[in-house]
Amino acid sequence: MRNNAIVLFVVSSVSYPKYRFKLNSYSTQFPVFEEYPELAYLDNAATTQRPKAVIDAINKFYISENANIHRGIYDLSNQATTKYEAARQAVADFIGASSASNIGFTKGTTESVNVVAQSFLSKRLNQGDNIVVSILEHHANFIPWQMLAKEKGAELRVIPIDEHGDLNMPAYKELVDQNTKMVAVNHISNTLGTINDIAEIIAVAHTKDAPVMIDAAQSVSMYPLDAQYLKYDFLAFSGHKMYGPFGIGVLYVADQHLSEIGPYNYGGGMIKEVTIEETTFVKFPKNLEAGTSNVAGVIGLHAAVEYINQLDRAQIQSELSELSQYTEELLQSIPGVKVVRLPKHHSGIFSIEVEDIHPHDVASFLNKDGIAVRAGMHCTQPLLTDIGVPATVRISLAHYNDKSQIDRLKASLIELIDFWS
Ligand SMILES: Cc1ncc(COP(=O)(O)O)c(C=O)c1O
Structure with a gap:
């Protein structure tokens, strides 16, 4: 992997492509998704979105x-x-x-x-x-x-x-x-x-x-x-x-x-x-x-x-674990994408590498498709040094995410890999 990212897209204001996705029942409680229904927010480990009640x-x-x-x-x-x-x-x-x-x-x-x-x-x-x-x-x-x-x-x-x-x-x-x-x-x-x-x-x-x-x-x-x-x-x-x-x-x-x-x-x-x-x-x-x-x-x-x-946390955990399983399978099905580690006891957070493409370039390419992920060391430098990876792209799920967003993630990653090769 190169040490430096080639910044693919520089965005000065928030403007996502106008997909029209049906919001899942949880996401309707979050005004940000009414504002940007096309946003696939997969950076929940950095910060979650806020429901209207908050x-x-x-x-x-x-x-x-x-x-x-x-x-x-x-x-x-x-x-x-x-x-x-x-x-x-x-x-x-x-x-x-x-x-x-x-x-x-x-x-x-x-x-x-x-x-x-x-x-x-x-x-x-x-x-x-x-x-x-x-x-x-x-x-x-x-x-x-x-x-x-x-x-x-x-x-x-x-x-x-x-x-x-x-x-x-x-x-x-x-x-x-x-x-x-x-x-x-x-x-x-x-x-x-x-x-x-x-x-x-x-x-x-x-x-x-x-x-x-x-x-x-x-x-x-x-x-x-x-x-x-x-x-x-x-x-x-x-x-x-x-x-x-x-x-x-x-x-x-x-x-x-x-x-x-x-x-x-x-x-x-x-x-x-x-x-x-x-x-x-x-x-x-x-x-x-x-x-x-x-x-x-x-x-x-x-x-x-x-x-x-007021949420049914047991129900949400089971839905999240299904979404997590789906994400894992999709990520593993993309040639050139590697999930850096897959713990046996795992929640919905994935760190991936895309062959020959800097994580910042991956994240900025996904951004143009309305997909928000994190790229970098995630404030865990000793861990990344230990596993011998300089930086990763991190996908982190919440209950308001759904499979259609993971499908878009896969499509965008495939497009990026094609574009790069
Ligand atoms: C596991 C873990 N611990 C601690 C922190 C630090 O949290 P905060 O920045 O809200 O103090 C984070 C933030 O990403 C985290 O993921």
Whole structure:
């Protein structure tokens, strides 16, 4: 593969070819597909689209509910505070947390991981200790641990994958020991779509008293993540990957660690007392939410949780798995297209290479046919280095995608390969 892309098409404004496709029943709830019925949006691992219910909730907040929280003594502010805290309870219920006080709001998964690294693990980690991550991690769940390990003279241990792209579980069991101070893994890989057996990963770590942080960025939209059943210590996810707004995320902290999460940022809204000499702080989650919160983001996140709650997730999972199977078969039937790894436990995310064509050229060619995919390293450079691939084209599915869009993907890839040869 060439190192540089030849940029095939430069687009200055959004204008998709005017196919007239019937929207599937889920996609009619998403205004973007009314706007662009011809858009085959296959970049859901980067961010999902937003249903009308989420957009309406944010609009409503700014039109008739807007006020700052936790500090007003007038109706509008009290109402905003009540709604903000109701969202915290809804998120707690969504993941089966025992209380709303286990839920802190952050900017997203990235910040949630950094909070745990900086305000929890940094106090516990010493020279000679180790942190276990996997080679599948997004940089957001890799670099914070790598940096902390370096700072403390600890070791970063990396769980390898097998030839399919599944985690090598026997190797994992060898890596965890009594000096492991954190196991941090994703539930679903954003590059290969591997679904990790987090129940087993957590159980193994707990036999060595190691806490576990689960990065649920790619799974929270469709997979149950019950805190009582799975018993993870920390869970991170982002609103924008579960049909909610940008700029809002969640950090769940299990009861036994609540008192150990220290402040992350300093400022208003998280103090008990401030004197010239000293400041004392309130406990998690308030100590995490210094400064003015993303109130509209939290309201939108609540609407996203309600949107997911009213879906039949078992039904959607089965439809998605059928669509995923269909995608896999079509991709494998195109000469010149290679799916770089096909894990045995797989969700609807595929990384492909097209022979002799740079991933950016593939993505820009697909774009002219109204197909949105991602090209690059997907913030998983250690993984791509490990599997010896410089970059891929990533196709990632959601419940509002359908087979006709995958057929168009295939037709467009075949046209590209013909055009190139
Ligand atoms: C698995 C995974 N973890 C973490 C992140 C980072 O999420 P955010 O950018 O919303 O903080 C992503 C984003 O793509 C992801 O896919």
